[in-house]
Amino acid sequence: MSFRCLLATMLAAVACAVLVARPAVAQSLEIEPANPTVQVGQSQQLEAFYVGPDGERTRDTTVVFISRSDAVPTSRTGTVTAEAPGTHEIIALRPGTENQDRIIKRISVTVPQPAVSNVSFDAPPAQVYTGTQVPLTVKALASSGREREDVTVQVESSNPDVATVDRLHRLRGRSPGTVTLTAHARDYEATTSVEVVENPVASLDLTGGADSARTGDVLDFEATPRAANGNAVGDAPVRYAVRTDHTEPRAPGATAEIGDDGRFVAEDPGQYTVVATSGSHTATHTVSVTPRDLNGSIKVVGRGQVSEVHTSDLWVWEAPSDGRDYAITGTWGGNGEAYFWDVTDPSDIMPVDTVTVDARTVNDVKVSADGRTCIISREGASDRKNGIVILDCADPTDVSVVTEYTNRLTGGVHNLFIYEDHVYALSNGRRYEIINIEDRANPERVTDFELETPGPSIHDVWVDDGIAYSSNWDDGVVLVDVGNGVKGGSPSNPVEIGRYTYPSGWNHAAFPYDDPETGKNWVIAGDEAFPNGLNTEN
Structure with a gap:
């Protein structure tokens, strides 16, 4: 073999050794x-x-x-x-x-599902009237008291001639007498006795409401069962329903509804008949609903341009230093910037300062009522501590970092609110932490509030007049006394006042509003529903 051929062979072998890498051993x-x-x-x-x-x-x-x-x-x-x-x-x-x-x-x-250990009636009626229908609540329970909603409970009547129970656990009185109801679930059973008495109702009045309304108006109806002598029969059950008198095709979904308390609302214009029933007696009232017809226009007068990242949130306030109007905006999927703007002239929005923190997203921004303290939330911090950052924004043109706070907030803070020297900061979408910031440089944890429902979730919190309004998806809007006094609550002792849930389970935000004209207090609940409302078709 010539030297040239030998050299070519050697170079080819070396090239193969370089190009054919040994397979890496996986970790x-x-x-x-x-x-x-x-x-x-x-x-x-x-x-x-x-x-x-x-x-x-x-x-x-x-x-x-x-x-x-x-x-x-x-x-x-x-x-x-x-x-x-x-x-x-x-x-x-x-x-x-x-x-x-x-x-x-x-x-x-x-x-796994916990084993059934008990079955029980929940507040069963002791007495029902003939001809009326009453819903029963019967539950299969685990030893912890948790309801097994997946377990079918069957209810039987000892005498169907006196009373019957259908598959939906609706009790109907048929003739005077006493029956024993027996509930069965797995190997367990429970019993309760119900007396059926003659129905004294001779007529049914339907009052309240109105003859006409706009879409979205809530009308209060009240049905009153009365005996032959005209006296009200207060314990006679009443059921409400609404009949839609449309003649043209409608879109899917409920165009109007009425609750067990007689409150009626229509989402679409048209003729609706409210029907109240008590035993064999009915009463009706027809409502003509017209469009709300809220027409208007929105004009963009100015823009604070941020082109390289998405804007996550904003807050506008009047600065105590110069009396001008300023705004702070957060950023999503960026490098942790919070931008400050002079918005005194909306047609000429000017950037005045920027604060950068360790985060991928500054998801929420809030300013205290006195305009001196700004708090921004962090998600995606490199050290995974996340939490909140407290800023001194008394002079929005020269904002400084006071301190950061991460205790029990490492899962990320999606939303927060400042109220009377306290911060209400969401923690990992499960609860809100309550933090005292009277000394801004040394914030101190006070307590937290978390629902006791299985796997609770929370998206937003807003505090007004000592009441915290939190948005909790399936658990709806939850009102908590954190200083109002209606339930004896305080920041260190938050006490639930009540909650409002609705079927979609999409509750995403809530805003309390006091109407100065009517004196009524309102809560505006907003939903987040994907992909509804998102149309990407050309």
Whole structure:
């Protein structure tokens, strides 16, 4: 072989050795237990093990655990608590380094349904009238008291000639007498006695409401059952319904509705008949509903341009330093900027300052009532501490950072509110932390408020007149006394006043509003429903 051929052969061999890389030995993450099963109300500790390229398996405490579901809240160190049955996903994340890629491991957690241990009637009626229908509430319960909604409960009457119960647990009185109702669920049963008496109702009056209304107007109707002598029969059951008298096709969905309390509202114009029923007696009232006809126009008079990132939130206030109007805007998916603007002349919006913090998103921005303190929330911080940042904005043209606060807020703060030297900051979408900021440089945690429903979620909170209005998705709008006094509450002792839920479960924001003309107090509830309202078709 010639020297030239030998050299070419050697170069080809070297090239093959360079170009054909040895396959890398994969690194992996192992979780114990691999497929955990946790009973409702109990906790399980997950442990992470890193398997290196050499196959060596070592315990890894750098792994962070993240729950994909509120049904299994999970600490960063891997303590899983089961709050609702089902199969849920948890993510284990091993951060990357200069020499190693990050590793993501998905763990399936099974939370079995708790066993039925009891069946019970909830406040059953002691007496019903003939010809009337009364709904029964019957529950299959676990030992914890949690209802097993997936378990069918059957109810039987000892004498169908006196009273019957249908598959929807509606009790109907047929003739005078006494019956025993028996509820069955799995191997358990419960009984209750009901007396059926002659119905004294001779007529039914329907009052209130109006002959005409606009779409969205709420009308209050009241049905009164009366005996032959004209006296009201206060314990006679009344059912309300609404009949739509449209002749043209309508879009899917309820065009009008009426509640058990007689409140009626129509979303579409047309003729509607409210029907009240008590036993064999009915009363009706027809309402003509016209469009609300709110027409107007919106004109853009100015713009504060931020072109490189999305804007997340804004707040406008009057600065105590010069009496001018200013705004702060947050950023989403950026580098942690919060922008300050002079908006005194809306047609000439001017940027006046920028504050940058360690975050991917400054999701919420608020300013105190005195205009001196601004607080911004952080999500996606590099150290994963997130939390809030307190700013001195008395002079919006020269804003300074006072301090940051991360205690129990490392899961991210999506929304917050400032009220009377306290911050109400959402924590990981589950609760709100209440923090005292009388000394802005040294904020102190006071307490928190979290619903006791399984897997609670919260998106927003607003405080007015000592009442916190939180938006809690399926749990609706929740009102909490944090200083109003109606329930003896305070920032250190928040007490729930009540809540309003509705079927969609989309409650995303709530804004309290006091109408000076009528003196009524309102709460405007906003929904977030995807993909509804988003049209991407050309």
